[in-house]
Amino acid sequence: MKNVLMCFAVILxxxxxxxxxxxxxxxxxxxxxNYADSKASQSENMEDFIIPASNITELENGLSTVRxxxxxxxxxxxxxxxxxxxxxxxxxxxxxxxxxNTDLRMQAExxxxxxxxxxxxxxxxxxxxxxxxxxxxxxxVASYPKNGYASVSTVNLGFIKQGAGIASSMMTDEILTVxxxxxxxxxxxxxxxxxxxNMIEDNATIGQDTDKADITTTTAIRLLLDKAATTDExxxxxxxxxxxxxxxxxxxxxxxxxxxxxxAVEYINNxxxxxxxxxxxxxxxxxxxxxxxxxxxxxxxxDILNDAISNHRSMNKEEVKDTLDSVSKxxxxxxxxxxxxxxxxxxxxxxxxxxxxxxKTAYALKIDK
Numbered sequence: 001m002k003n004v005l006m007c008f009a010v011i012l013x014x015x016x017x018x019x020x021x022x023x024x025x026x027x028x029x030x031x032x033x034n035y036a037d038s039k040a041s042q043s044e045n046m047e048d049f050i051i052p053a054s055n056i057t058e059l060e061n062g063l064s065t066v067r068x069x070x071x072x073x074x075x076x077x078x079x080x081x082x083x084x085x086x087x088x089x090x091x092x093x094x095x096x097x098x099x100x101n102t103d104l105r106m107q108a109e110x111x112x113x114x115x116x117x118x119x120x121x122x123x124x125x126x127x128x129x130x131x132x133x134x135x136x137x138x139x140x141v142a143s144y145p146k147n148g149y150a151s152v153s154t155v156n157l158g159f160i161k162q163g164a165g166i167a168s169s170m171m172t173d174e175i176l177t178v179x180x181x182x183x184x185x186x187x188x189x190x191x192x193x194x195x196x197x198n199m200i201e202d203n204a205t206i207g208q209d210t211d212k213a214d215i216t217t218t219t220a221i222r223l224l225l226d227k228a229a230t231t232d233e234x235x236x237x238x239x240x241x242x243x244x245x246x247x248x249x250x251x252x253x254x255x256x257x258x259x260x261x262x263x264a265v266e267y268i269n270n271x272x273x274x275x276x277x278x279x280x281x282x283x284x285x286x287x288x289x290x291x292x293x294x295x296x297x298x299x300x301x302x303d304i305l306n307d308a309i310s311n312h313r314s315m316n317k318e319e320v321k322d323t324l325d326s327v328s329k330x331x332x333x334x335x336x337x338x339x340x341x342x343x344x345x346x347x348x349x350x351x352x353x354x355x356x357x358x359x360k361t362a363y364a365l366k367i368d369k
Contacts, residue, residue, distance in 0.1 A: 049350070049366050052142040056173040059363055062135065063340070063355045064157075066173065067142040072181045074226060075147050077219070084214040084244045089182060112336070113198040114301050114327045115254040117262035117278040119314040124347025125260040127194035128320040129186050130338045131156070132329050138340050140353060141180050141187075142365065148226030150367050152351045153187030154340060155180040184221045190369050191229035192258030192346035195221050199282055201295050202250040206267040208242035217246040224255070231261040235274060238265060243272075254280040258346040266290075279305045301327040317343050317352060321359055328357045 050059065052067035059065060083089040112132035120126045131138075136158035144150045157176065186196040197217055215223060220243060228234040234255050245251055245267075256262035256278075264275045264285045273286040281302045283294025292299070308323045309315075315323065320343045328338035341354040349367040 049364050063138050065140045066177050069144045071146045082214040086246050111199050112282050115196045115280045116305050117256040121314045121316040126320050127256050127344040128324045129196045130324050130341050132336050133339045139180050149189040151187050151189040151225040153184035155183045183218045187225050188344040189225045190367050193228050194256045194344050195224045196254045197251050198280055200250040202293055204250055205248040206243050206245035208270045212242045215241045216244050231255050231257040325359050330357050
């Protein structure tokens with residue numbers, strides 16, 4: 001899904017230069033000015049939680065955080081019918097939030113991922129996720145919308161910055177943050193619902209076409225983080241919309257809630273199919289002719305994860321981290337890396353990040369309800 005949202009930056013740079021910072025900008029985009037920390041900080045408790053600020057703050061090279069409080073018009077996006085393509089998402093942002101129109105197209109490539117859901121030895125459930133890609137700039141977004149659940153999600157800023165080219169140096173934190181809110185690849189909300197998008201290497205795509213409103217791959221994740229408290233609610237929400245794969249790229253979703261109910265949501269011949277599973281990599285799980293279609297390495301990673309959970313009815317956070325490490329890219333002699341690993345605690349609402357396979361350094365955040 002490389003470049004899926006790379007053109008956001010070009011659009012927003014052009015639009016902001018046309019006056020989106022002016023006081024006459026649309027009221028649909030309303031950031032809470034009361035949250036004005038100048039930099040990320042850490043709490044003084046033993047956990048040393050990172051507290052994201054309203055400006056993008058670098059934790060280390062290639063990993064940053066930001067917090068958004070306010071209205072980013074996602075309800076309006078849904079009410080006006082959503083979007084069937086990423087280009088339509090951009091058009092909505094330019095017309096409804098900024099007041100201008102820009103028409104751009106994109107291209108995409110694939111990525112590999114692994115997810116696991118397991119009972120927490122210390123109580124509740126844990127959800128672990130690896131995002132495998134070439135080196136990129138990852139952004140952890142803490143979102144506190146006026147009409148939705150608070151959440152923490154992760155975005156590949158490479159999908160945004162590369163599309164801007166030499167203009168990327170002109171992008172402000174505000175531009176990147178607005179784009180990132182519509183571009184999550186995984187996350188957890190205040191109800192403990194977790195979601196991740198994983199690629200499937202297949203020539204098929206997703207393009208549902210009924211009279212329902214439309215959503216794209218990443219706006220589907222934003223929908224679930226903002227609106228769903230449980231796995232059942234997430235599945236109900238997805239059935240209310242026509243899903244369209246960004247750049248015609250086949251994907252499936254891993255969804256798990258705080259009760260431990262975890263599923264894979266796949267789309268076969270444009271029909272939504274749900275399979276109970278605690279593991280997801282990059283091949284189809286649903287029964288039928290598509291089952292098993294995907295990369296050979298994704299099967300290997302699945303088997304490693306399956307062995308791990310077969311030997312452990314529960315794990316603590318450290319054990320989930322070690323399990324993610326066991327399927328990170330450095331184990332497979334490939335040029336790609338696991339750009340981030342994250343362990344979501346669905347009870348205490350913490351997210352612990354590890355960057356580029358450095359599993360000795362952790363960055364922990366907590367969702368404030």
